[in-house]
Amino acid sequence: MTDTDSVLGEPRIKRKFIIAVDYGTTYSSVSYIIVEDGQSIAEKIEDIRTIEGYDGEPENGPWTSVPTELWYPDDDYARAEETYANPANGLNHNGEDPESDLYMEDGDLPLWRPQDQVEHRVPEKVIWGYKVQDALGALDTQTGRDSRNKPILRAKLLLDHESHTQEQRDKLTPTLQYLRRKKLIKRNEDVITDFLACLLRHTKEKLEELHSFSVDECDVEVVMCVPVIWNNKACRTMQWAMGSALQAAGFRTENDFVSDLFIVSEPEAAATFVLAEQIHLMKNEVFMLIDAGGGTIDVITYKVNLESPLRLEKQVAEPEGAMNGSSFINERFRTFMTHRLQTQREGVEAAEGKSIEGVVDGEDIMPKFEMNFKRRANFEKQSLCNRKYKVMGLVENKALGVLRNNVSVEYKDLEAFFRPSLLNVVGLMRSQLYKAETNNIPVDKVILTGGFAASPALQAFLLQELKPYRNVNGNPIRLILPEQHSNGAAISAGAALRALDKEHGPARNISSSYGILYIEEYDPRRFRQHRECSYPKPDQYDGIRRISTIDWIIKKDSEVAPDHTDTRELLHMFAPTRERFLCEELLYLSDTSKESHYTKYHPYNKKQYELIGKIVIDMTFLRNENIIGLTKLSTGSDHYAVKFDLHIQVMDRNLKVWGTWPPRSEGGQGERLLEGSVRYINMAAAFAPGTK
Template identity: 35%
Template sequence: MNSDTPQLKSFRSFEARQDGDRQTSRSESYLRTGRESSVISATIQADSTGRDMSIDLDVSADATHLKRFVVSVDFGTTFSSISFLILPRNTPPDSLDPHILYHHIQTIDHFPEEPCLGLAESRKEVPTEIWYPKEEYLEDSIMGDGTGSDDSPEGDMPFHLQNEDEENTYWGYEVYSCQRIDTDPNQNRRMGGFKLLFDESELTAQIRLDLEPTLDMMKKKKIIKDREDVISHYLKHLFSHAKEELSEKHEYTNDCPLGFVLCVPPIWTPKACRIMQTNMVRAIQESGYGSFGNCIDNLFIVSEPEAAAAYVIESTTTVLPKEAFMLLDAGGGTVDAITYTVNQTCPLRLEAEGVEAGGALCGSSYLNKAFQEHLSARLKDEDYLERNGISIRSIVDTEVVKFENNIKRKIDIIRPTSVFEFVEIQDLRADPRKNFGRNRLRLTHNDLRGIFLPVLEKVSGLMERQLELAKMRRINVTKVILIGGFANSPSLRSFLKRKLASIKSYQDEDIPLWARRRFLVPSSEPSTRETGRDASAVQVMDFDVMNRSILMTSLLTGESFPIASLWMAGST
């Protein structure tokens, strides 16, 4: 079979020229990520689809003016990330094939103050947190409307960070640094979990109530006008960093066509999607991505579980036509379970089975909470540690950050082990009865099981209930596909595999667990359906034309929900 069509030759030529243009930064970046796969390998995959690809993608000398950027935003409850794809500028969507493109996805990294994970590694996600300055930094004269209800996204601008105060507003990993430096922190200045402001389900009601006092305080201090402003403030920092990376390493300029895509939970209402769209557009404008004048055409919203399922089908051969599978999306805040059947693969047709989707608050952030409670209980009587402005709370908060970046990501509590984990605490007095050594606290295997097991059991219970419902409806689920940032946890994977070993499908077959790393997923030329009053304001993609999709994928670790990206029809 001849796999070398003119279209694919031209695409290889474009990629080769891209590689030459960014050679200076490539060696450092790609050594770190291993992201770039062989174009020849991608070409072979694409040819196996039997698609006719005849559009000429040849490029001329000035590569900068020939680039189109597609940017996927994974706005998570606890962590967020951005991935992007660079395409020849004038390529029609009909000529694009996900089997080629998903090998060329890259991810933004080098976030400010990110923890060091090793000589050749950089984090691919950043905490969804922001820390505001002590004093108000907003001028009433430039305070935006912030409602996002019926006004155009191009209307009033959101709050601006003043130049002299912006350096005092921290985001992402910088918040962790603030936590270490500020030994008596005003916790009301720190905001996290604000994605759940858009979730109107009973499941997250208490979390939203817990956020209200902080939001009310910030309104009184004129730090924000509306609660959703926290989201646009955070996204502004995220997009500004992404723009710096794209400009420095990939020759992005404001002349380059640009499209953004955001994936949202299926439980979000049309109103929530519209408000999110408004705040995202404002953040993009504030970040300096040109005028972004055609913002509605260049911003698309897709559904998380359908996007994730579509990616799984497009990127693997593990799911066959007419096969039913369960998608277990384990993120930082929530874990969701939904059952799908593949009606056909080319073009892709996915059908959600008649099984009620399940969800629970048992994401990986609840491991942090359990560790925090464990450590607080063990240190509550060690009053001598509180001196020079240091409190037990600040000590615990600092150790939670270390837990997030170390123990939580590597430990497998299912495997029996006699190895102990230690928490280094300056000036801690040795006490064998409490498992305290000098300057360190010992975590036994039983301690770790006590932290992990309640969360793992909730995830497993969600999975088991979904499988039982499928059985009751005579649906033969052949595999469970685990995705999301929590999918990287060795403890979660081992626990679920052990549970599945004792469960049979409707046809009395074993049900394997397929655990994959984080995803950004495929999509298509936009096909929209109304989700509110104005279908042009928020476009929601139907995943029923996958044969013309652009595949966006990510290998990030940490908390994440899946996301899709697509061709931006409004840019030229």
């Protein structure tokens, strides 16, 4: 059925686009499935498609993935000086700055952005994907580019906290500091948002071109892939970056809120795709997944919990990883070539009209190595490994392998580029096999996936290594290689497939607490937590002693129903001279705290929470409509007492917060929805990946 059918009087079928994003360390991909009303899941398995047609991609495509690279040219200072405006009413009703007590690392900002603040904007001249190396390769010797303004590579590692990735994060620091000083980014994670925005804008354009996609007429579910090793904060940061990017790319979102977000672990996504395409695993079978990417190599061993749909029970050994993926082969080759050309820098730069770095990154060296050799290298055929790379201005120097206008690269050189990465993969595989054997666990299969998985050199290396191995049952271990056509987008394709069927996923155990700032009467006899705070002063209005606490309404480590609802009655008091009765409610999140009644400054809560939202409700109508009158007491001072109910409801993987009046204590049944009180927060990152 086409879009013209509706014009002719036929009812338009509602279409849903499941868009899965694999934000990789070195390469990223987007896959999608179109589901129309009434279609069964079985009809869609063969319909997974992957976004292609990236600007600047090599000619021998199409390419289903794009380099996770971003560059902010030196002449682009276009980002607004200040995109985070201060709220009109900066202090809460206790006279406190709601953002002053946030626990933030240096260079970070709250992940929450108030509704009245300007949306995230991507600099117009930002260069991304395949165009980055093209732009760098075109630089001439007169460019004068600030050496600190390097391309952003492997930005995903900003969310990683493993020791083996620390060096790569450190390398990003000078460039990130430079970009912040130039007001091109506000916080480090903006580089992730900016890349995702570019990727999603391209995705939206392709969907419009190929499928007449419309944000107004189509439903969208976004699937986000995350590494197993990421903690809650990393998943949450990625979740908010995704929301900002979707909004910047023109998808329908509200205040970075993605109404339908599903999170899948990268290993499960990869396994889902590979196993759906090639093999069938039995219940209780054990397999090892080697995710050999461009940046990281991750190895994890799983036990199958359910055959169809595939569900993984648990990790049978601690996951392991290393920072030595296929992009490090490029780095070794780049260093090798730069060293060769350095000896004749003046002649080369004069002949080529660009810097040595520009020559190496230009179309005759790095792109040819990446596309024409590295992806096809097979060291079993040594004679095919010798290569020559054309560089004008070179004078022959046989000792360095330099010929006239050419650099010669031989088998022994190429083996040196590959061997450290190959040995890393094998070492991690050996370690996982040893752990499984020690625990008497029979590993039946080793599944190779990731961008590096397509390398014939790596495949041959692993096959040779596994040949003599037997598992604890004495059986050989089978190596499952990726299908040729699946290279580059297995994780995003598997994530889209996994999103089609969310049944039999993990239990809805939540790993973060959600709460509100709650003013409660001081009662040390009833609440032991109150005994650990300072003795409060009487309230200026009614003389009652109260303390400001965080009420953790949804508590971490508990199982939360998909429709769980809680209600709190809130009290605000205003002086007769106050023009407007603005009630400000602060929403908090914590990965550690779950006990209520502690003040937010108590060690139990201090630096353990994040401010994730604020609701400002105007209750002035109660006075203007003569619903409430002035309260006069013998102690304290005259005031208006405002009461209403605040409701917190879990809706699948989202949280809805809203206020109603009158409160239940006064016989209210939620008759009046309070204007401006509705707030949605995505809480998918608080559940285990794959949770329905």
